[in-house]
Amino acid sequence: MKALHLLEINQPLSYESNLIPIPKPGEALVALHAAALNHRDVYITKGQYAGIKTPVILGSDGAGDHRGQAVVICPSLNWGKHGLHQGDDFQIVGMPGNGTFAGFVAVPKANLHPKPEHLRWEEAAALPLAGLTAWRVLFSRCQLKRGEKVLITGIGGGVALLAMQFALAVGAEVWVTSGTDEKLDQARALGASGSANYRTEGWDKSLKQSAGGFNVIIDSAGGDGFSALPGLCLPGARIGIYGGSAGKITHLSPQILFWKQISLLGSTMGSNAEFRKMLQFVAQHQIHPVIDRVFPLEQGNEALAHLERGDQFGKVVLKIQ
Ligand SMILES: NC(=O)c1ccc[n+]([C@@H]2O[C@H](COP(=O)([O-])OP(=O)(O)OC[C@H]3O[C@@H](n4cnc5c(N)ncnc54)[C@H](OP(=O)(O)O)[C@@H]3O)[C@@H](O)[C@H]2O)c1
Incomplete structure (x- = not known):
């Protein structure tokens, strides 16, 4: 071979x-x-x-x-x-x-x-890998439910896009970010309610104005941009982190985390049992x-x-x- x-x-x-x-x-x-x-x-x-x-x-x-x-x-x-x-x-x-x-x-x-x-x-x-990672971070870790608002950052990524498809299938309202406007257009065509380009100055403030805030945020970037995410959270929100593409997290305010009672949840891939559930979900919702x-x-x-x-x-x- x-x-x-x-x-x-x-x-x-x-x-x-x-x-x-x-x-x-x-x-x-x-x-x-x-x-x-x-x-x-x-x-x-x-x-x-x-x-x-x-x-x-x-x-x-x-x-x-x-x-x-x-x-x-x-x-x-x-x-x-x-x-x-x-x-x-x-x-x-x-x-x-x-x-x-x-x-x-x-x-x-x-x-x-x-x-x-x-x-x-x-x-x-x-x-397999992207679906399992998306499944665990969304459902096992962040407990995303129907009707909740979720922000998925860096939507061009393999895991991010499957997370969006899963979240839409469960009946969540999905918003996304990307560094490329064309990818934001593509995500909205697939069902995202709104979007922001994380390379644009003040992207988080305009996103907050249009979306109001999120119950769940799914991030794989970390880096300097992460410190904007708690500001976009509703009280009691969960932030799921499965990657660190943009490096170390800087300037994170502890006050905003504890005052809003935000949960920061790390997540890595998932078990064979979660994989089985993910496949059933994909078949049930006919996700491609x-x-x-x-x-x-x-x-x-x-x-x-x-x-x-x-x-x-x-x-x-x-x-x-
Ligand atoms: N813990 C785990 O089990 C696990 C599993 C899979 C992946 N990961 C990690 O998760 C990350 C993504 O993996 P992947 O395979 O999905 O990668 P990928 O398909 O190559 O996608 C990477 C995406 O990251 C986004 N990105 C880059 N810099 C960003 C920033 N500053 N802010 C927001 N988004 C940014 C980009 O989105 P745009 O193009 O839309 O800007 C890019 O398309 C990697 O670091 C990987 O190691 C971890």
Whole structure:
């Protein structure tokens, strides 16, 4: 089989032949039809991730066949027994173990789930890591409910866009931010009630004027812009944080947090059980992940560069076979 290998950090992935993996006891071999990229893959290739091990085949998202069954792979390995957090042995498919940018991958049988029938291979591959992360941060952590107002920042991101689709499906009112006006137009066309460009001076004040305030805010940026978020919260709001793309949070006012009784909730991926619930929800609401672009597997480096530039609206997918 062919696979994209990360041989060294800060080097392009190498597209070369590899032996078909031999599953260990308890594992299953999946013949992959499609894989998807996450920002994690960019961070790893650049050496900006903890515990990098090379050589390795990256890729956390995949959909394919196992013994004639169409499956999607839950990318959380060894979540452990606590609902509130992952255990010490937690790992993610695609580093340190080999991932899905390949013809075949071996993963624990327990991580295989039936592919939602309404999804094409590319859509099914786009769902796992982003869908699981969006599910947990919105529903398990922030307890988003029908009729609540939610702000999702950086809507061009893969997780952010699925979070918007899930929140709309549950009957929440969704508002979004982006650094690109065109992405804001696209989000409104998909059902967002309103939007703001976070690169515009005073964006938070005008958003507050038009939206009034939010019960839930979902953020993956952190950085200097985060300190504006508590001001946009209604009393008793929950802020879910699953990423830190813009770096360390600065100038956060403790007073506004405690006076408004705001909950700050960190969230990381999710368990196999949450993955199952997420798939059921996607099937029930016939949700189709938004796909920005599909590249053939051999063009994995172009796909990574595309994601790194941040031009995408939705998931970047690799077609395998
Ligand atoms: N904890 C977890 O389990 C988990 C899981 C998945 C991802 N993550 C993390 O979450 C982040 C996003 O991941 P992803 O795979 O969804 O990435 P992605 O698809 O590459 O999207 C990144 C998005 O971040 C937005 N962004 C960048 N700077 C921003 C800022 N200053 N303010 C607001 N938004 C900003 C951009 O949105 P616009 O283009 O709309 O401006 C961009 O499209 C990464 O840091 C990733 O490591 C964490």
